[in-house]
Amino acid sequence: MSAAPTPQRVPDEDPAIFREGLKMGMPTLFGIAAWGLVVGVAMVKTHLTVAQAMGMTLLVFAGSAQLASLPLIALGAPVWVIFATALAVNLRFVIFSALLAPHFAHLRWYKRFWLGYVAGDLTVALFLQRFPNDGPAPGKVSYLKGLLFPNWTAWQVGSVTGIFLGSQIPSDWGLGFAGTLAIVCVTIPLITNRATLCGVVVAGIISVLGFHWPYKLGLLAAVIGGMLMAMAVTEVLQRGKARGIAPDSLLRTSGVDAGQARRRRQEATRRKEHE
Amino acid sequence: MSDLDIWLTIGLLAVATAFSRTTFIMLGSRVAIPPRIQEALRYAPACALAAITVPDLLLNNGHLQLGPDNFKLVAGIAAIAFYLVKRDMMLMILFGMLLFTGLRLWA
Numbered sequence: 185m186s187a188a189p190t191p192q193r194v195p196d197e198d199p200a201i202f203r204e205g206l207k208m209g210m211p212t213l214f215g216i217a218a219w220g221l222v223v224g225v226a227m228v229k230t231h232l233t234v235a236q237a238m239g240m241t242l243l244v245f246a247g248s249a250q251l252a253s254l255p256l257i258a259l260g261a262p263v264w265v266i267f268a269t270a271l272a273v274n275l276r277f278v279i280f281s282a283l284l285a286p287h288f289a290h291l292r293w294y295k296r297f298w299l300g301y302v303a304g305d306l307t308v309a310l311f312l313q314r315f316p317n318d319g320p321a322p323g324k325v326s327y328l329k330g331l332l333f334p335n336w337t338a339w340q341v342g343s344v345t346g347i348f349l350g351s352q353i354p355s356d357w358g359l360g361f362a363g364t365l366a367i368v369c370v371t372i373p374l375i376t377n378r379a380t381l382c383g384v385v386v387a388g389i390i391s392v393l394g395f396h397w398p399y400k401l402g403l404l405a406a407v408i409g410g411m412l413m414a415m416a417v418t419e420v421l422q423r424g425k426a427r428g429i430a431p432d433s434l435l436r437t438s439g440v441d442a443g444q445a446r447r448r449r450q451e452a453t454r455r456k457e458h459e
Numbered sequence: 460m461s462d463l464d465i466w467l468t469i470g471l472l473a474v475a476t477a478f479s480r481t482t483f484i485m486l487g488s489r490v491a492i493p494p495r496i497q498e499a500l501r502y503a504p505a506c507a508l509a510a511i512t513v514p515d516l517l518l519n520n521g522h523l524q525l526g527p528d529n530f531k532l533v534a535g536i537a538a539i540a541f542y543l544v545k546r547d548m549m550l551m552i553l554f555g556m557l558l559f560t561g562l563r564l565w566a
Contacts, residue, residue, distance in 0.1 A: 211547075211548030211549045211552075212548065214549070214552060215552055232465065233462070236462075236465050236466065239466070240469050240472070243469060243470075243476075244472040244473050244475075244476050245476060246472075246476045249475060249476065250472070253468065253472060257465065257468060263464060263467055263468050263471060266468050266471070266472070267471040267474075267475060270471070270472045270475040270476075271475045271478075274476060274478075274479035274480070275479060276479075276503065276507040276510075277476075277479040277480045278479050278482060278483065279500055279503040279507075280503065280504065280507075281480055281481060281482055281484045282483040282490075282492060282500060283500055283503070283504070284483070284484050285483045285484045285486065285490070286488065288487070289487035289488035290487075290488075293485060296481070296485055296487065297481050297484075297485060300480045300481040300484035300485070301476070301477055301480055301481055303480060305504070305507060305508060305511065306508075308504055309504040309505070309508060312504060316501075358531070358559065358560075358563065360515075361515070361531055361534070361555070361556065361559055362552055362555075362556050364511075364512050364516065364531070365552045365555040365556065366552055367511060368508075368516075368535065368538070368542075369551050369552065370508065370548075371508040371509060371512070372539065372543070374505040374508070375505060380505050383505065384506060384509040385509075387505075387506035387507075387509040387510045387513075388509045388512075388513035388517075389513075390510070391511075391513050391514050392513060392514055392517055392518060392523065395514050395521060402510075403507075403510050403511070406506065406507075406509070407503055407506045407507045407510055409506075410502060410503075410506030410509065410510070411499045411500070411502045411503055411506055412499070414502040414506070415498070415499045415502070418498070
C-alpha cells in the first residue's frame with residue numbers, strides 16, 4: 185500500500201461504468217432472488233412473524249448467517265450462541281472488507297459504512313475482478329453501486345416473495361439451486377491460475393468435511409485453508425519459475441472473462457489504428 | 460423463543476453483519492496490511508464462494524452423495540461444462556435448473 189495517501193483526483197462516479205456494473209451483475213440477479221426466496225421461506229417455516237422476517241432480511245442482509253441462525257432459533261439456542269455462529273459465518277466478510285478498503289479509503293465515513301454494509305459475496309467478487317488493483321481508477325463507486333442496487337433489490341424481492349408465499353412453495357422444488365448455480369458461475373472466471381484452482385478445491389473439501397462443525401466454523405476453516413493452499417502453490421510455482429518451468433496461468437484453458445477479453449481486443453485494435 | 464428474544468437475536472445478527480462487513484472499510488487507510496497477507500487475501504473471494512457452493516452440490520441432508528443419484532451434482536457439472544463453452548450466465552442457470560428439475564421429476 186502507498187506510504188502517503190494521494191489526493192483522489194480521479195472521478196468516483198461515471199455513468200458508463202455504472203451501467204457496466206449493472207450489466208455485469210444482471211445475470212446473477214435470478215440466482216440471488218432464488219436464494220432470497222429460500223431464506224424467506226426458511227424464516228417463515230421457523231415461525232418468525234412477518235415483521236420479524238422483514239426486519240431480519242433488511243437489517244441482517246446476509247443469507248448464510250440467516251440460514252445458519254434460523255435452525256438455532258427454532259431450537260431455542262441461547263442468543264450468544266446464535267451471535268457467535270453468525271459472527272463465524274460472517275468472518276469471511278472481514279477479509280472482503282479489508283480487500284475493499286483501499287479502493288474507498290478516501291470517501292466519507294458514512295458512505296464507506298453503507299457501501300460496505302450491503303456488499304455481499306458476489307458483489308465483492310465481481311468488484312475485485314473488475315478492479316484488481318488498489319490504485320486510483322475512474323468510476324469505482326459507480327461500478328460498486330451498479331452491482332449493489334440490483335443485488336439488494338433482487339434479494340429483497342426474493343425474500344419478500346418467500347415470506348409471503350412461503351407455505352405455498354414445496355421445498356423439493358429446490359429453487360435455491362439457482363442461487364448455487366449463479367455463485368458457481370461467478371467463481372469460474374475467478375480461477376485464473378493453478379494456485380487459485382488448488383485453493384478452491386481445498387476450500388471445497390474443507391467445507392464438506394467441516395459441514396457439521398459447531399458455529400459453522402467449517403466455512404471459515406475452508407476459506408483460510410483454501411487461502412493457505414493457494415499461497416503454498418504460488419510459492420512452489422515461483423520457485424519452479426526461477427528454474428525455468430512454465431508460468432502458472434490457466435488463462436488459455438479456462439478462458440478469460442469475456443468482458444476483459446473484449447476490452448483487450450478493443451484496446452489492441454485502437455492501438456493498431458494509431459500506428 | 461419469545462418475541463423479544465427473537466428481536467434481540469435479529470439485532471445482534473445485524474451487529475454481526477455490520478461489524479464483519481464494515482470494520483476494515485471504515486478503518487480505511489489507517490490500517491496497512493502487509494503485502495504477503497494482501498496476496499493471500501486475494502484468494503479469499505474464490506475460496507469463500509467455493510465453500511458456500513460445494514456443500515450444496517456434494518451433500519444431501521449432510522451426507523456425502525457422489526453418485527449419479529445426486530441430481531444437483533449431475534446438473535451442476537453439466538452446467539459448469541455448459542458455461543465453459545457458452546460463457547453465458549443466464550443460460551447456464553436456466554440449463555442447470557431445467558436439467559435438475561428434469562432429473563428430479565423423471566429420473
